[in-house]
Amino acid sequence: MKRCFLFLSLVTLFAVPCLASRTLTDEVGRRVVVPDHPHRIICLMPSVTDTVYALGAGDDVVAISDYTKYPAAAQKKPSVGDLIHPSIETIVSLHPDLVIGYQPRGPLEVTDQLDRIGIPIFLVSPHGIAGIMHSVDTIGQALNRMPQADALTHSLQLRVDAVKARTNGLPAPRVFMPIWYDPITTIGKNAFITEVIEAAGGRSVTDDMSAEWPQVSMEVVLQRAPEALVIVRGGKMTFQVLESRPGWGSMAAIQQHRVYYIDDRINFASPVAIDALEDLAKQFHP
Structure with missing residues (x-):
């Protein structure tokens, strides 16, 4: 009870009325009332932060995840904390006029809490390269x-199209x-990385598996006979680790x-993923 009273006191002390006059629909279908010109933004996902900065609004960001x-x-x-359970108290204390988050895999607990407090939260849900472009547009609206959003999506699409044009018709390396x-966990048909590999002129040998992150046996991997591996640079999964298994x-x-x-920018469904796509294409087709 004491913790609840303290939290409500924080809300009363720190919550700032949002001067909002626009009603938008976010990427999960919620109607959100947002300020005309948000100037105190909290980004609840690294990919959101990258997009907000790419749109030139970095100075308006008061916190990240x-x-x-x-x-x-x-x-x-x-930082307001981790991606799934950020600190509501910290968010409230920063007086945001807009919070931008990512569609959670579980219940919308954080979203519901911020709604009750009166802090507008706008959710995005990018899937694939087209999803990145769409999220740039929707965040640009918010x-x-x-x-700026139109200019950014245009430049990103030109870069993707240039890679596809250069690699079109070339033999696609079959990779795992x-x-x-x-x-053994890998990428399936619906994984964002699978699409990036294809756009870069390669082909994942597991691109027919329906699960986003399928688990497979070594027998399956050997049967599919990949020509090469794709490994995230600087991660825990290294060639030396695999070689010893x-x-x-x-x-x-x-x-x-x-x-x-x-x-490692391939892990972010945001503009920096196009950097990773270009890098991979240069390796597939020097």
Whole structure:
């Protein structure tokens, strides 16, 4: 009871009425009333932070979430906590006039809490390259920066189209991307990385698996005979780790030391993912 009273006191002390006059529909179908010109923005997902900065609104960001890496300037902002359970008390104390989050996999607990307090929260749900473009547009609407959003999506699409044009008709290397080794977890048909590999001129040997992150046996991997591996540069999953694991030495890609290292920006469904796409395309087709 005392904790509840303290939290309500924080809400009373710190919540700031939002001067809002626009009603938008976010990417999960919610109607959200947002300010004409948000100037105190909290980003609840690293990919959201990257997009907001890419739209030129970095100076208006008052807080980010844990694990934010891009752009580097955003790391100087305070964090409100992890992606699933951010600190509501911290969010309220920062007087945001707009919170931008990512569609959660579970219940909308944080969204419901902020709604009850009266802090507008706008959710995005990017899926694939087209989803990145769409989220740039919708966040641009929320920030009232549509000219910037139009220019950004146009430049990003030109870069994607240029890669596809350069690699069109070239032999696509058949690759396997291990996310983890025990159990062996990889990328399926609906994973964003699968689409990036294809756009870069390659093909994942597991692109027919319906699960986003399927678990497979070593027998399945060997049957599909990938020509090379794709590994995120600087991560815990390294070539040396795989080479030392039972069964992996039977794979031709391991025996021949054929591996492509993809930039870790591939993990962000935001403009920086296009950097990773271009990097991978240069490796597939030098």
